[in-house]
Amino acid sequence: MELDMNVKNPEHNINVPNPEHCASFIYDCSGRKFEPEIAEEIWGDILRHKWFLSERLGRDVGIKVACLDFIENADTLQTGLENSEQVFLLKEMGAHMVDRSVWDTISDSQPPKQIVNKQIVLPLTEPKLAAKHGVKPPRAIIFFGPPGTGKTHFVRAIAGILQWWFVEISPSVLMADGADLVGSSLKKFMEKARNLEEAVIFIDEFEEIAGSREQASRIDKSITNEFLKQVPLLKRSARKSLLVCATNYIRELDSALLRPGRFDCIIPVGGLDEQGRKTIFMHYLSKTNRGDVDIDAIVSMIPFFTPADIEYLFQKVTQFAFEKEYQVGKDYKICTDTFMELLPSVRPTLTDEIIAEFQQDCDEYTRF
Ligand SMILES: Nc1ncnc2c1ncn2[C@@H]1O[C@H](COP(=O)(O)OP(=O)(O)OP(=O)(O)O)[C@@H](O)[C@H]1O
Ligand SMILES: [Mg+2]
Structure with a gap:
């Protein structure tokens, strides 16, 4: 089925839905007949529902699936205007789902x-x-x-x-x-x-x-x-x-x-403890072309690193590996020595002074 429901509005030069096409598209998806004017009216809701479903499921569900789901669940979705308004608001505010x-x-x-x-x-x-x-x-x-x-x-x-x-x-x-x-x-x-x-x-x-x-x-x-x-x-x-x-x-x-x-x-x-640093280190390491890396040794060398510093270290390491392989023309695996070479070029955010100040703030303001 063609998804050709938009025609140009010559006055404003914007896409507007064509009522006849909306009605026939909805009919093809759901088997339900709507008057073209009604189909045109709910078309905006279907598009919002597509966005809502895609965000919720973490993948683009496609207009047909959204249309079918919207029509099949219209009764529960449409408790008044509530759902439609909620989706409108979420979209307007740039809401999204996080994995x-x-x-x-x-x-x-x-x-x-x-x-x-x-x-x-x-x-x-x-x-x-x-x-x-x-x-x-x-x-x-x-x-x-x-x-x-x-x-x-x-x-x-x-x-x-x-x-x-x-x-x-x-x-x-x-x-x-x-x-x-x-x-x-x-x-x-x-x-x-x-x-x-x-x-x-x-x-x-x-x-x-x-x-x-x-x-x-x-x-x-x-x-x-x-x-x-x-x-x-x-x-x-x-x-x-x-x-x-x-x-x-x-x-x-x-x-x-x-x-x-x-x-x-x-x-x-x-700041992070050893385990906290290790978890983040391994998270980023898992995305690299890695060889033999002495994780514990490196993690013990970066006590003042924040997550952002660890992320930056990996940015350097992966760029380094990429350039090496490009120059030499054979597989380059990140290893302990790669880190040893690049560690001195990453300055940790935390210092004794920052930690001492933070500790004072913890004592004064923490409440839970
Ligand atoms: N547990 C973690 N695992 C993987 N990456 C992390 C983790 N914690 C933080 N990061 C990454 O480290 C970077 C810095 O983290 P984040 O932006 O949350 O810090 P922040 O405290 O909000 O910083 P700022 O004070 O500058 O706003 C981000 O890119 C984030 O994705
Ligand atoms: Mg932040």
């Missing part, structure tokens, strides 16, 4: 995996048991820690393991319409976010919009004030959602935000 496997790239020994699992994931995946014991799943949390320690990765992993939508906003996007409008952009974003169902809402570089009002300019203050209003509103919404804010600079946040009541947990994401 469950991201969770497994984080070693069980890597803090804060255990805390996140026990306090965030389990209460949501075991709601009856949580309710029995009066445990309320957190609705808003903060991750803090030095650059590249895996904060964003953790948030994506949570969305993946819960199979909730991942929606991200960064201050730079909020600033797109000018500094004066950040407060109102933030308000609009949070209002939409409140209506999302089963979503992890992630705000990165959080200090940019929630900096201390004592040191801030007038505009910054109004943004922080707006945020202070929005967090409780989101927490009160009946939807299943989790707001996660991440920052490298917990000290710069406004103290009113850090007090109990606004955020349920404030969780540090710091």
Whole structure:
């Protein structure tokens, strides 16, 4: 069957669906007849459903499958306009699904995996048991820690393991319409976010919009004030959602935000232990053309490496291997010596000073 349902609208030079073709396409897929006008009306819903199914299943399902699924499940999908509006909102906010496997790239020994699992994931995946014991799943949390320690990765992993939508906003996007409008952009974003169902809402570089009002300019203050209003509103919404804010600079946040009541947990994401480094090292090593590599020896040589540093090391190593094979013309396998040669060219992010400062922040701000 041809999928030729779009005709050019000469006035606007955009593609618009042809009602007759929509009706015949839907009939061919589902065996259900619709008046052309109705078929044209539901066509947008079918396209949104295609996007929704593809994201949910992690593969492009194709328009025929989406059409059939939409028509077959129309009764359950169309509880009012709810579903269609939800999909519209998710698309508009750039939501996507994250693979469950991201969770497994984080070693069980890597803090804060255990805390996140026990306090965030389990209460949501075991709601009856949580309710029995009066445990309320957190609705808003903060991750803090030095650059590249895996904060964003953790948030994506949570969305993946819960199979909730991942929606991200960064201050730079909020600033797109000018500094004066950040407060109102933030308000609009949070209002939409409140209506999302089963979503992890992630705000990165959080200090940019929630900096201390004592040191801030007038505009910054109004943004922080707006945020202070929005967090409780989101927490009160009946939807299943989790707001996660991440920052490298917990000290710069406004103290009113850090007090109990606004955020349920404030969780540090710091350096890796040996096992944590090894898990990430092996994750990246598995994607290379590897030979004999003494993993334990190398992992013990990089105590101050963050996940981002390990990723960068592998970027160097794989480029090196690629160039070698290109020059020499025979199979080049990455081995222990490759790492020995390239390790000195990667400077670790963490230093004793950064770790000491982070430890102070942990003592002062951690709450879960
Ligand atoms: N457990 C992990 N396994 C594999 N890769 C990881 C892991 N944790 C983090 N990474 C990778 O390391 C890089 C840095 O991680 P991430 O961006 O999450 O750090 P961050 O703390 O959010 O950094 P920043 O403070 O700069 O925002 C990313 O490319 C991420 O994919
Ligand atoms: Mg990040």
